[in-house]
Amino acid sequence: MLLEAVLNVATELELRATLQHIVDTATELAGARYGALGVVDPERGGVTELFTSGIDEETRARIGRLPDGCTGLIGHLIQEPRPLLVPDIAADVRSSGVPPGHPEMHSFVGVPIQVHTQVFGNLYLTEKQGGEQGGKRGGAQGGESGGFTTDDLAMLRVLASQAGIAIGNARLHETARRRERWIEGADAVTTALLTGESATDALNTVAERARILADASAGVVLQPTAEGGMEIVAASTLDDPADLIGTVIEAGSPVLEQLLGGESVFIEDSATDARMTTHVRSRFGPSMMLPLQSGGKLIGTLALPRRRGGVPYTAVDRLLASQFASQAALALVLADSRHDRERLAVFEDRDRIARDLHDLVVQRLFATEMMLESTRRRAAAADMDELLGAAIDELDSTIQEVRTTIFALQQPPAEAPSTFRGRVLRETSGAAALLGFQPSVHFVGAVDALVSEPVARRLLTALRGALAAAHRRVGVTTVEVTVEVREGVVRLVVTDDGRREDGDGDEGEGEGGTTFRWEAAL
Structure with a gap:
């Protein structure tokens, strides 16, 4: 049964499906009524996700929030990641923090799951269903009837060891897929920016792509202001982004020095972090603020906040988002340079047209005017004199208009004339x-x-x-x-x-x- 369970655990490559399969397999193999697999945050030490077996949706809703991982047997197992066998939860001094509505549980066994040398999470089983299965496997070495045995614990340790390998493979697979999505997103942004989008559209493209890839509530781009602060100039949200556009981080804000210095800022909860000072911070929880800089030039900052209570960003999330920001910044610089080259080409073409008009058209018109003036002086007929005079006036008017056109061509477009x-x-x-x-x-x-x-x-x-x-x-x-x-x-x-x-x-x-x-x- 254990061999079959190990083989089945290794068949999944999708991480969440793998974790659910592990807890279901362990619960069935040990004859437990309830099972859970808690994913441990290596940076914060708490439980970030909990996969359960034997608990229906109604019971989960009645229990409420996840355990914080700081108290009780779950907290003890996180702080001391060693196999733990408890005959009676209520009699153990380490047991505490059981929320109202939690099912009644007595026997308990827990083992850590390690991926390479790092603890990924813990596997918990409670409520051994009688002593029959444990006695059959454990024989004389089995524990008390109705509780988990030392054989159950040994079996779970083997399963946890194989689960660590399966989780490692699934994590590698998921990381590769996520990296591929971020790379594809960065390529799409680069292609969009280099196809001639305006500056505003380019920033909106960066904000929207980053929001989707990071599974964030909003994606915003901030740029430095003349007063020394930073202002949101582009935003992408599922809601109306109008209330975000124009929001300013005032000069002197604690987070501003890091942003203007080109440093990344990672925030656990925007609503409660003292460094955040904007009026929109109360809507958001975990957030990343990444510099958009290329060649030492700071273009702005890309911020990716999630809703309050959202899943915190992992180290992989931060790495992939930072790489995306670096490539997006380079694409913005290249797009801006391309736009400048196009404007320069327009200026050069306008200058060429103005020179051609001046050197060819105006000079030839002026020469024709002089020839007509000379002819008029020689002509004796009054009607001929009047006709030539009208032709000269028309040529003079044409010369004035061509000169006006030349002057207009020499003015930079979209700029106020001086x-x-x-x-x-x-x-x-x-x-x-x-x-x-x-x-x-x-x-x-x-x-x-x-x-x-x-x-x-x-x-x-x-x-x-x-x-x-x-x-x-x-x-x-x-x-x-x-x-x-x-x-x-x-x-x-x-x-x-x-x-x-x-x-x-x-x-x-x-x-x-x-x-x-x-x-x-x-």
Whole structure:
């Protein structure tokens, strides 16, 4: 029977199934009514999981929480991991801490289960079912009738020894599978980040993948703030993450120095740990806070909290999550570098287009204008003079617009312009969304050098008002903006082809349109 039990124990590779099979086999083999296998936390010394046999769900619910592993016979076996045989639990001085609702038990036997040289847990059996089975196996060496015998204890020691080997194999198998999942997750994150996601989407991807892999309640990414703290900038939870986004760990928080220093922080209970100061800490229990850094550069921190009362993170969990954080940080740096290279390529292309427009188009237009001007002077007919004059004016207007386009190409996208020309172009570009077309803009004179900041602000205010008025008019299809600096005065002229409305300020209705004029001394 023992040989068959040993062979059966070694057939499972899934750890939890192996543990349940061990306790069921031991209970049946020893003829016990109740059996339990308690997994011991090597760092904390308590019981983290309890696998039982002979106890139904109703009884388990009535017993309540797991034993803490600090008192009673269970605590004694954890503190002194040696085989233990007790004829009567109630008469033993080491017995204590039995919770209300616990089934009545008398005889007890317990043996430690070792994996290599480390105690993995303990196997407990109670309530020997009569003395018949023990007497048959033990003969003259058996113990008292109705209690566990020394043969039962010897048999359990053999079973526990083989169980240690089976548990070791199952743990290796589970660790390999978990490591494979973390590696696959890290690869998926790297692929997603290098396919062109935005910075915000990239951080959300890291947070979500890490939460799923760690079986955490939430996955959040924090980044340093200008005030010296750290702020949650991305979050993934099963609930609404909105209340997490924007949460700040203030400067001076005990945990902050470790985070900003690039150190990992492992917390047993976020709700009660004095180092935690955020308002959301009361929702969480065990937590890992891992640095996202690459090449000595701290990008942020990846936090993976579990719900209050959740299973603590093991050493393997911490190792795999730390490796994931390191690879995710490298992927974030590479994605950021890729984005910078793409932006640089755009800038270089814009510069090339601007140079081509200036060196080829503008110069050729200017040469054509000069040829037409020379032809007009030689022409005698009045109608020819008028026609050539119109052509020259059109070429001059085209040259001004091409130069304006060149200037706009030289401005970095998505950045606030610093020059007066750039600010004017930004105003007209914003109005284009309302008008449905891009207004034409002309600059005459050294506007950037001569227009002071106070005058520039007043002119821009007047420009906004003129563009808004043009938008309100009916039938507007073109808008021309001219900014001219001449003889110590800056002039703004905004002309459109719409019909003037009553009360349109300093506007005058010209032929086929409306004109707004504004000027100020430099």
